[in-house]
Amino acid sequence: MSRTAAAPTPQTGSKKRNRFLSRWESPVAGYLFISPWLIGFFLLTLYPMLLSLYYSFTDYTLMKDIKWVGFRNYHRIFTADDKFVQSIKVTFLYVLGSVPLKLIAALLVAIVLNKAVRGISAYRVAIYFPSLVGGSIAVSMLWRNIFGVDGIFNGFLSLLGIEGTGWISNPKTALWTLILLTVWQFGSSMVIFLAGLKQIPKDLYEASGVDGANRFVQFFKITLPMLSPTIYFNLIMGIINAFQMFTSAYVITNGGPMNSTFVYAVYLYERAFSRYQLGYASSLAWIMLAIIVVFAGVIAMTSKYWVFYETESGRGKRK
Template identity: 55%
Template sequence: MKSELGNPQSLQNTFNKNAKKRDLKQNLVALSFLSPWLIGFIGFVIGPMIYSFYLSFTNYNMLTAPQWVGLDNYIRIFTNDQLFIQSMKVTLIFVLISVPLKLIFALFVAMLMNMGHRGSGIYTLIYYVPSIIGGSVAIAVIWRQIFGRDGALNHVLAWFGIEGYNWFSHPDYALWVLIILVVWQFGSPMVIFLAGLRQIPGELYEAASVDGAGRVRKFFNITLPLLTPVIFFNLIFQMINGFMTFTQAFLITEGGPVNRTLFYALYLYREAFTNFRMGYASALAWVLLVVIAIVTFIIFKSSKKWVYYESEGGKS
């Protein structure tokens, strides 16, 4: 009879057991490092989401126990809430206008920064700063100094004999003021575009130049197709941010005039923390989640026709 040390099967079993113990130990170590994030994610994201879903079927004012009302909140949203319609309309208009303008402007500046001029790194940092401080009280004050009745814009218009407005209080222009503010915060997508531009091989442009291609042709035949994955990412990210826009309207216009800047997130906030209808606000939040999911799904499905992945030799 062979000893266990001389038995290949026994050696293999011993090796497998040791490997499993080693893998288990490594998994436990990895899990211990991940545990703070997991605890936070479950406690501050998954837990509140589940609770808010429950609250969306209740009448809850944060002072008394939630009272189950079934689908009443959702029925009211879609049948008897004009402010829901107004806030969703304002938000959709805002997203459809601000997101394309922001991406176009960010790509334009990124292409300028990619030309390699001296000091381009400093300019990139300067252009990125508004994305960091754009939702602050300081920016709200600056914007009021520019677009207020006695603001800088009206002073410039007065030089040309044009009478200005209190742009925040004018129903036709208030939303555009906020759109300009958001487009001005183009730093984040610009940095991502700049990273994408620097990944495009220079040999492609050299070959195109040999073929006699100009800048416009290079842009549409090389730059734009190879940037479509980056455009796709920026589009999804900025679209979601657009639907959740809150701070700018809250600090500058407070939803006025006549609800022309009543963004959906601002209306949700009012229902939750001004009117203390937390159950109804939870239902509004879940409706917003579904709307964002639907729009994201549509963009993902459409990406098969316009997003180009070079590694796949064609579109996604």
């Protein structure tokens, strides 16, 4: 008489399924999936940062062995480095000029593009496109030709009977040409503003319109407060990117004329790859990191007075 295998009971199947699910719910499975990112972060980000921090306390060049000097690099930067002072001044002017103008341009264009009209998607793509290529070397070369003495901009001014100048070769206007290039790359901020505008309830505008509020009042009483978290994000990102600006200053003017566009990143590059003073350049890099952290921290601490968040109940509160 043959024996027949006993059919699995529902409890047995449930136990097997639970063991299978518990195996994939363990933290090991999660770390396994994100291991490529973790490996890249530790090898390509964290390790170079820690190595740079170590080099900042050394006299490290490619021509001789590493020598520990403690805080001598930092002391020399703050007490005997005139180029450091000049680069800080130029960088601050660039940040103060480019970041507000870029945010204003992005917000105004986003408001214009936040309309339900035919073909608006094509306009959005066309306006966003310069941000995809704006930071490239090719565009920097094009910008140098546009604002050169014999460039397109001066050719346009000559048609109006105005004699142009060398906008890039003039110390008074060279930095503003770089600021204009940065403002022209407002596409990314514009897209984020546009997403924020889509989240503002339309009934707020309708209710205020019934109460007699015009568009000017609606902009300052509804749009800006409701858009303040987006403004906060774009402001932080804009400051971080502005402090690290390098390509356009290096390609278009190379820090000139008369160091009028000698931004901090160009000076750091000069120390690291022209003079091969990698230890000194590492100190400059960590000083710049500290400056960015201070600026971001001040904005974060003051944001509670002007950043407005909408709660789940429909009311709002400040951060």
